[in-house]
Amino acid sequence: MIVNKNIKVIVSDLDGTLLNSNHTISDKTISVFQKLHLHNYVIIVATGRHHLDAMPILDSLGFPVYLVSSNGARIHAPDKKLLYSFDIKSDHIQSVLSIDIDPDITTVLFKEDIWFTNKYNKKLNDFQPEIRYRPELVNFNELEDYAGIKLLFTHENHSKLLAVRDRILEKHEGLFNHAFSLPFCLEFMDKSVDKSVAIANILELENFSFQETLVFGDGYNDENMLREAGIGVLMDNAPQSLKELLPQLEITTTNETDGVANYITNKIINSKLELQQ
Structure with missing residues (x-):
């Protein structure tokens, strides 16, 4: 039927x-x-x-x-x-990245044709059988333009990501939509x-x-x-x-x-x- x-x-x-x-x-x-x-x-x-x-x-x-x-x-x-x-505003991302985040967590800022990250992460790269756009290692304190499509935080320890989520939401109420796309991937987008x-x-x-x-x-x-x-x-x-x-x-x-x-x-x-x- x-x-x-x-x-x-x-x-x-x-x-x-x-x-x-x-x-x-x-x-x-x-x-x-x-x-x-x-x-x-x-x-x-x-x-x-x-x-x-x-x-x-x-x-x-x-x-x-x-x-x-x-x-x-x-x-x-x-x-x-x-x-x-629809991107996240530059000052919103800059504010998030100014928070004291556990350095063991991989942080990624996705832009239109590149992604900035604080560390190389093999697991993330393995999601791309062929890398069509490449990560660039950066110091997030030195960027000029923080505007981007989304922010991603990844770590095998889910509780560490929960702590990051709570810290971000506490200081940025009403600015973001967020979700765990996978247990080890926490993503933030604009609230809309x-x-x-x-x-x-x-x-x-x-x-x-x-x-x-x-x-x-x-x-x-x-x-x-x-x-x-x-x-x-x-x-x-x-x-x-x-x-x-x-x-x-x-x-x-x-x-x-x-x-x-x-x-x-x-x-x-x-x-x-x-x-x-």
Whole structure:
């Protein structure tokens, strides 16, 4: 039985959702999304990744899609034209970086075509099979222009990131939106930036509503778009705390077992074939 005849738009996160542990889209998932494209579904990929990082990955799908990147700070059309751009103000970032932050934490300031960091971090670089834009080691006290797309703090110790989050929010109430895209990645964007807001802008362009969306995600930066979705689906590899926060959502199999492709095949593609018989 078809999951919802009104679904016209498919939205998916990347890491932990559409991508496997090799940071690639499997052949099975590519095949499923190509079928969706042939059936005229609007496809939106919404990721915390920088657009220069995400675009080469999405090229493997073999057809153009909407890209929401940096958690909503950028929107690119299927033809890769920039539709929306919103940065954090320079003085806001400078104020955050003036806080005494544990030097063991990797701090990254993402700009349009480069990212500044206080230290080399192999784990971050491994997220890019081919580095399309390179990190530059900097002393954050010596920058002239601090404006950027987002700030990222990463460390294996989640409690250290929680301490940084609390310190920043205490001193900068109402200035930022923040999320843990992964347990070891804390990201700050301008307060107006969120994946759900960016998706709403695309839906307006396409004359659709959130009620016509099927949304997949696995992280806290996916929470709002999952809540807004006509149908929201969590990956089985999502944190247990997120599953408990969103108990109304369905759960599909993990990203390692093509959970997005499996759900779409069973609930969308096969159901369409049944209706046509």
